[in-house]
Amino acid sequence: xxxxxxxxxxxxxxxxxxxxxxxxxxxxxxxxxxxxxxxxxxxxxxxxxxxxxxxxxxxxxxxxxxxxxxxxxxxxxxxxxxxxxxxxxxxxxxxxxxxxxxxxxxxxxxxxxxxxxxxxxxxxxxxxxxxxxxxxxxxxxxxxxxxxxxxxxxxxxxxxxxxxxxxxxxxxxxxxxxxxxxxxxxxxxxxxxx
Numbered sequence: 145x146x147x148x149x150x151x152x153x154x155x156x157x158x159x160x161x162x163x164x165x166x167x168x169x170x171x172x173x174x175x176x177x178x179x180x181x182x183x184x185x186x187x188x189x190x191x192x193x194x195x196x197x198x199x200x201x202x203x204x205x206x207x208x209x210x211x212x213x214x215x216x217x218x219x220x221x222x223x224x225x226x227x228x229x230x231x232x233x234x235x236x237x238x239x240x241x242x243x244x245x246x247x248x249x250x251x252x253x254x255x256x257x258x259x260x261x262x263x264x265x266x267x268x269x270x271x272x273x274x275x276x277x278x279x280x281x282x283x284x285x286x287x288x289x290x291x292x293x294x295x296x297x298x299x300x301x302x303x304x305x306x307x308x309x310x311x312x313x314x315x316x317x318x319x320x321x322x323x324x325x326x327x328x329x330x331x332x333x334x335x336x337x338x
Contacts, residue, residue: 174198204272204287208250209237209327211268211334212260212293212300218311219331220300222258225307228276229323235290235330246289254293258300258309265292269333271326290330314338 171191174181179195190201212220212235221233238253240246247264254262268290276283300309314335322328 171200175200202284204285205275206240206246207238207286207288207326208240208246208253209235209288209290209330210250210254210262210264210293211235211290211330212254212262212295214295214311216313217338218313219317219334220258220309221312221317222302222309223307224323225302225305231307232323233317233321234323234327237288237290247291250291250293255298257303257306259303260295260298260300262293263296265294267291268330268337271329273324273326275324286326288324288326288330290326290334292334 171181173179174193174196176198177193177196179193181191181200182194183189183191185192190199192199214220220236222236224230224232224234236254236257237250238257240249244252250264251262254260271288271290273286273288274283275286302308317331319328322331
């Protein structure tokens with residue numbers, strides 16, 4: 145469910161806030177002292193250690209995504225070679241490393257996934273989503289930053305985490321074939337501003 149916040153936003157359109165269900169995390173022990181964690185006292189899914197009192201904050205994990213275009217304004221998408229959402233389409237991108245600048249992380253992720261160097265253009269937007277990487281750890285929230293990008297060297301190709309790469313026009317993209325809700329939202333916003 146999305147709520148529209150009245151008034152101007154930094155990107156010139158109403159801000160939408162999605163009400164989220166609790167994110168499931170399967171941590172059982174405190175990372176400080178290995179004491180038991182108590183999830184019952186807080187509605188923000190940040191447990192408290194029963195032994196030392198440490199509050200184990202569960203924050204969204206930052207990701208970056210590139211909307212890479214060619215001269216005809218087609219968008220580069222890749223087919224995922226691993227779960228979650230194996231076989232579905234997404235834009236090149238991924239999780240930031242600890243302390244990594246988002247633009248540096250985006251350049252690294254694009255090179256790792258499709259083997260090209262990019263220059264980064266306009267900021268498209270930020271979107272929240274959920275990600276299930278490992279059922280043992282549970283589902284967690286992501287904060288996804290999207291930028292326009294252009295290839296400066298190399299030719300896109302499928303690498304380790306990718307089955308194939310292809311260029312798509314706006315009309316060729318089927319939302320139901322996209323792996324993540326954040327990708328759908330970013331592409332909608334990108335094409336709305338063309």
